[in-house]
Amino acid sequence: MSSQDQPPQAQSEQAWLAAYDPRAFPPVAVTVDVVALTLRQDRLHVLLVQRAGPPFQGRWALPGGFVRAGEEGLDQAAARELAEETGVDTAALRRVHLEQLGSYGAPARDPRMHIVSVAYLAFAPDLPDPQAGTDAAAAAWVPLDGTDPTAGPHRGGPSGRTGPAGHPLAFDHAAILADALDRARSKLEYTPLATAFLGSEFTISELRSVYEEIWGEKLHAGNFHRKVLSVPGFVESTGGTATRAGSRGGPRARLYRAGDARLLHPALLRPDREEAVR
Amino acid sequence: MSSQDQPPQAQSEQAWLAAYDPRAFPPVAVTVDVVALTLRQDRLHVLLVQRAGPPFQGRWALPGGFVRAGEEGLDQAAARELAEETGVDTAALRRVHLEQLGSYGAPARDPRMHIVSVAYLAFAPDLPDPQAGTDAAAAAWVPLDGTDPTAGPHRGGPSGRTGPAGHPLAFDHAAILADALDRARSKLEYTPLATAFLGSEFTISELRSVYEEIWGEKLHAGNFHRKVLSVPGFVESTGGTATRAGSRGGPRARLYRAGDARLLHPALLRPDREEAVR
DNA sequence: GTAATAGTGTCTTTCAGACAGTATAGG
DNA sequence: CCTATACTGTCTGAAAGACACTATTAC
Numbered sequence: 001m002s003s004q005d006q007p008p009q010a011q012s013e014q015a016w017l018a019a020y021d022p023r024a025f026p027p028v029a030v031t032v033d034v035v036a037l038t039l040r041q042d043r044l045h046v047l048l049v050q051r052a053g054p055p056f057q058g059r060w061a062l063p064g065g066f067v068r069a070g071e072e073g074l075d076q077a078a079a080r081e082l083a084e085e086t087g088v089d090t091a092a093l094r095r096v097h098l099e100q101l102g103s104y105g106a107p108a109r110d111p112r113m114h115i116v117s118v119a120y121l122a123f124a125p126d127l128p129d130p131q132a133g134t135d136a137a138a139a140a141w142v143p144l145d146g147t148d149p150t151a152g153p154h155r156g157g158p159s160g161r162t163g164p165a166g167h168p169l170a171f172d173h174a175a176i177l178a179d180a181l182d183r184a185r186s187k188l189e190y191t192p193l194a195t196a197f198l199g200s201e202f203t204i205s206e207l208r209s210v211y212e213e214i215w216g217e218k219l220h221a222g223n224f225h226r227k228v229l230s231v232p233g234f235v236e237s238t239g240g241t242a243t244r245a246g247s248r249g250g251p252r253a254r255l256y257r258a259g260d261a262r263l264l265h266p267a268l269l270r271p272d273r274e275e276a277v278r
Numbered sequence: 279m280s281s282q283d284q285p286p287q288a289q290s291e292q293a294w295l296a297a298y299d300p301r302a303f304p305p306v307a308v309t310v311d312v313v314a315l316t317l318r319q320d321r322l323h324v325l326l327v328q329r330a331g332p333p334f335q336g337r338w339a340l341p342g343g344f345v346r347a348g349e350e351g352l353d354q355a356a357a358r359e360l361a362e363e364t365g366v367d368t369a370a371l372r373r374v375h376l377e378q379l380g381s382y383g384a385p386a387r388d389p390r391m392h393i394v395s396v397a398y399l400a401f402a403p404d405l406p407d408p409q410a411g412t413d414a415a416a417a418a419w420v421p422l423d424g425t426d427p428t429a430g431p432h433r434g435g436p437s438g439r440t441g442p443a444g445h446p447l448a449f450d451h452a453a454i455l456a457d458a459l460d461r462a463r464s465k466l467e468y469t470p471l472a473t474a475f476l477g478s479e480f481t482i483s484e485l486r487s488v489y490e491e492i493w494g495e496k497l498h499a500g501n502f503h504r505k506v507l508s509v510p511g512f513v514e515s516t517g518g519t520a521t522r523a524g525s526r527g528g529p530r531a532r533l534y535r536a537g538d539a540r541l542l543h544p545a546l547l548r549p550d551r552e553e554a555v556r
Numbered sequence: 557g558t559a560a561t562a563g564t565g566t567c568t569t570t571c572a573g574a575c576a577g578t579a580t581a582g583g
Numbered sequence: 584c585c586t587a588t589a590c591t592g593t594c595t596g597a598a599a600g601a602c603a604c605t606a607t608t609a610c
Contacts, residue, residue: 579590
């Protein structure tokens with residue numbers, strides 16, 4: 001090793017960069033696609049848009065679009081696309097949890113060219129109906145049928161998930177959606193993100209219905225109640241009580257807000273699943 | 279809805295695709311980078327290469343390279359880069375666990391242009407010293423100092439992780455490496471992937487040392503032993519025993535091979551961590 | 557009143573961790 | 584012999600799940 005502490009060839013690297021031609025590289029495009037989930041009337045919904053132009057014109061697809069080169073990072077691009085396609089302003093977006101899901105880059109997944117899509121997963125509280133963006137013919141919250149037979153023990157891999165009209169989703173979006181549902185189900189186990197589907201104040205029963213809808217199974221009300229309150233930082237009491245009891249009677253439930261925990265410790269593990277996946 | 283069941287405008291979509299110009303799109307390039315981890319003499323090592331050309335010429339970096347447009351998917355590209363940079367043939371690659379870690383796409387993370395990197399995480403058994411690829415000046419397994427103060431309670435976020443000469447890593451590779459170590463630590467909890475660091479036959483003590491090195495803490499030998507054997511599908515006995523006991527005596531340990539479980543149920547949770555991250 | 561719900565008490569089982577104890581090998 | 588190690592036994596405490604019970608409200 002010489003005494004050279006500077007990065008080697010700093011001078012020539014400047015010259016090299018000035019002469020660098022980005023268009024000399026093979027064209028691979030980058031998009032972001034967002035799997036935005038929400039609960040409406042206790043049913044899980046996903047945000048879909050109907051494609052206005054080719055390819056897959058008229059088919060339903062996940063909202064998404066090309067990353068603006070040199071202008072924005074991936075997280076930013078996902079937030080922008082979500083805002084554009086939902087008509088949700090940036091203020092409401094702060095109440096939405098958005099995380100990267102994974103990237104999909106099979107060469108033929110898009111007929112135009114080789115396109116790598118970075119998929120994002122969003123958990124949103126109940127939002128108004130979306131406004132279709134400029135490149136979409138329509139946008140809607142589409143119910144994910146809870147009676148889906150593929151939502152069985154742990155595997156949520158519907159390769160034939162369909163849009164509102166029953167048509168299959170465009171591109172490989174059915175596979176992305178399946179991965180997103182898998183991720184969502186396990187996120188509820190070890191993070192408090194179920195609260196992201198609810199308003200700022202909620203009852204334990206409302207929280208339980210989030211778990212029941214996403215996991216697709218009934219939970220024991222009493223044990224769930226005690227368990228949630230025993231996990232430090234999951235929820236904290238507001239002191240208030242709901243103004244109205246359930247539709248079929250019962251005492252008014254106490255109200256809680258999300259706590260400051262980022263991880264649940266101990267976790268809320270899903271029931272059985274019969275020895276997991278072997 | 280009309281009676282039209284075909285995708286709308288199938289004819290014109292063909293024409294549209296024929297006229298599509300991929301180079302009309304803004305240039306964002308896609309690379310894959312691999313964080314390959316292995317254990318050598320019971321110490322955690324990462325595979326690094328020294329960059330032969332600009333940018334960051336002479337600096338150490340994660341092995342990686344551009345995705346070959348239209349030719350390969352992301353997983354393929356990662357496997358190819360790993361093989362190229364290690365000199366490991368495809369046969370030996372089958373014993374390596376490779377999974378997607380996440381994508382990094384800040385506009386300025388590469389001085390040349392906007393480049394999105396899809397990062398992969400690899401768990402490898404002890405492999406021979408790597409051969410530097412064509413675009414690398416050198417390649418080496420670099421020890422990750424277990425005495426790293428940033429490897430404290432659960433957070434493994436060393437933004438200043440350095441290469442062999444103590445220089446910082448190129449690009450944002452230190453951040454990617456930190457995320458990879460986080461992922462690796464939690465993967466050991468709920469998957470049997472610790473066995474991917476070992477040969478086809480191993481003792482419980484060797485398995486324990488994998489956990490101890492990656493988690494950075496000593497585990498109770500007796501409890502670990504019973505726990506591993508009690509998780510269905512984690513390991514299965516070969517019937518044999520080690521030919522030699524430990525360097526300081528003791529009975530010869532029994533040998534095991536990896537079982538068929540994909541997930542550990544119940545999981546091997548890491549000790550305490552003091553109420554997790556709040 | 558009837559029925560459904562909120563919330564609590566208790567029991568059993570499972571599992572993690574602490575600790576002790578025995579057998580086996582290397583030096 | 585001494586010591587470190589492989590492996591097993593046992594106890595305690597934490598936590599999950601099953602069940603039961605009370606109190607409260609809508610209808």
